[in-house]
Amino acid sequence: MTTQTPRRIRILDTTLRDGEQTPGVSLTVDDKIEIAQQLSKLGVDVIEAGFPSSSDGEKKVVRDIAKLGLNSEICALSRATKGDIDAALDCDVDLIHVFIPTSPVQMKYAVNLTPEQVLSSAVESIEYVKKHGVKCEFSPMDATRSEMPFLLKVCEAAQKAGMDSLNVPDTVGIMIPKTMITLIEKIKTVITVPISIHCHDDFGLAVANSLAAVEAGAAQVHTAVNGLGERAGNASLEEVVAALHILYKFKTGVNTRLLYVTSRMVSTLTGIPVQVNKAIVGENAFAHESGIHTRGVTEKPLTFEPIDPELVGRTRKLVAGKLAGTRGIKAELEEVGIHPTEAQLDEIVQRVKQLGDKGKMVTDADLLALTSSVMGQVLGEEKIIDLCDMQVVTGIKVIPTASVRLILDGKEYIAAETGVGPVDAVLKAITKLTNNLEMIRLKEYRLEAITGGSNAVAEVVIKVEDEKGIVVSARAASEDIVMASVEAMINGINKLLLKNHKQGNKP
Numbered sequence: 001m002t003t004q005t006p007r008r009i010r011i012l013d014t015t016l017r018d019g020e021q022t023p024g025v026s027l028t029v030d031d032k033i034e035i036a037q038q039l040s041k042l043g044v045d046v047i048e049a050g051f052p053s054s055s056d057g058e059k060k061v062v063r064d065i066a067k068l069g070l071n072s073e074i075c076a077l078s079r080a081t082k083g084d085i086d087a088a089l090d091c092d093v094d095l096i097h098v099f100i101p102t103s104p105v106q107m108k109y110a111v112n113l114t115p116e117q118v119l120s121s122a123v124e125s126i127e128y129v130k131k132h133g134v135k136c137e138f139s140p141m142d143a144t145r146s147e148m149p150f151l152l153k154v155c156e157a158a159q160k161a162g163m164d165s166l167n168v169p170d171t172v173g174i175m176i177p178k179t180m181i182t183l184i185e186k187i188k189t190v191i192t193v194p195i196s197i198h199c200h201d202d203f204g205l206a207v208a209n210s211l212a213a214v215e216a217g218a219a220q221v222h223t224a225v226n227g228l229g230e231r232a233g234n235a236s237l238e239e240v241v242a243a244l245h246i247l248y249k250f251k252t253g254v255n256t257r258l259l260y261v262t263s264r265m266v267s268t269l270t271g272i273p274v275q276v277n278k279a280i281v282g283e284n285a286f287a288h289e290s291g292i293h294t295r296g297v298t299e300k301p302l303t304f305e306p307i308d309p310e311l312v313g314r315t316r317k318l319v320a321g322k323l324a325g326t327r328g329i330k331a332e333l334e335e336v337g338i339h340p341t342e343a344q345l346d347e348i349v350q351r352v353k354q355l356g357d358k359g360k361m362v363t364d365a366d367l368l369a370l371t372s373s374v375m376g377q378v379l380g381e382e383k384i385i386d387l388c389d390m391q392v393v394t395g396i397k398v399i400p401t402a403s404v405r406l407i408l409d410g411k412e413y414i415a416a417e418t419g420v421g422p423v424d425a426v427l428k429a430i431t432k433l434t435n436n437l438e439m440i441r442l443k444e445y446r447l448e449a450i451t452g453g454s455n456a457v458a459e460v461v462i463k464v465e466d467e468k469g470i471v472v473s474a475r476a477a478s479e480d481i482v483m484a485s486v487e488a489m490i491n492g493i494n495k496l497l498l499k500n501h502k503q504g505n506k507p
């Protein structure tokens, strides 16, 4: 019996180029370098580092990334003009990605060129790149809305001019998997160089279309971390890679176990949150609440987990809520070393459901609090951090500033921070101190309920996350929003640290 070697698909990651074109994203030089280093560690084949002709700063950062000597090849984007290509050549990159529109609408309204001018610019640009001994990937932009005879004519001419690979951009995301397969097969009748695919997610089909292109023979996929990119974004790196490895049984150079940390890093540096139900890297991607699910996964993970969470750098999370079952709550409590009797467990589950029925989110701290009351003992109240005192200053023409004094693992620490408001300042000061023990960040902050007049009770729900992606939620209520925020934060950090200590993850 012969076993076939799995197909090896290349990944070109464009987080630093198309991803940076995400509205609202602007990365600093240091951010871009940090992301490039992580992408190389992750194992992508090519990093599209930027668009050098767009600004002097961009040119410098692409050059700086090219100088890092990373394992991934470094690519620069360039329009089909001599000036753009010169800017890319100045950066000493391994590969120049030259693009020019080929669809009637973009040729006329985006660049105001005739088809003949587009054809000759493409050919001259590729020849110019190749004359300098640099690899060239060529993109007929908006390929999927181009007229087929013209598209094929440009592709053939580009191949003759020496392009090393052809990228097929679905610039406005209008393909479906079936039309994508037909298109790639058609292009393959005239093209012999490797084909790349670059899909946008305007109809939520970027990943499906990229995979269809691979099925039809594309050798490389353009992706962006967390699916960042123009408008609805590009094909998400983590989804494409997980599908290629797990569903198609193909290979890439990516170490899938680093997918989650990479997603977290990019979300933090770009300031673009990842939706909770996003595949692979969303907070809920490996979370289970309903009774039948938690029972299933604790008995046999395969029941409701198509992927071992560890394979993509995640851990399973069982969540208490109105749909929760006994097994899930039992497992959740056991994780932190609490072992109620059967009768106590039934009572705890009932109380969790009552809380859930009131429309409340049941935080990890809530679960411990009601478990304590059912078991008649104080549980999870050991404190690794404890607030001694704090002060906040805010006002007109004053930068909101907070100072806090904390006991951290038996030692006293003081820190001060400024913020956009008093809550921001004080929470920043707390994390500044707790980072001495473990890197913990505030993942979510919600002012859940305010009742009454100016003396109303504010209820704050927070989620904190450690470096391993363990998330713990907590709440606190007070007439003073700053105090409610601080209490919830300290509560959450304590629960997270205790959970890690109980599970032997002490840093």
Ligand code: KIV
Residues within 6 Å of the ligand: 018, 077, 099, 139, 141, 142, 169, 170, 171, 172, 198, 200
């Ligand atoms: O979406 C697109 O067409 C692009 C090109 C620059 C390839 O990003």
Ligand code: ZN
Residues within 6 Å of the ligand: 018, 169, 171, 198, 200, 229, 230
């Ligand atoms: Zn694009």
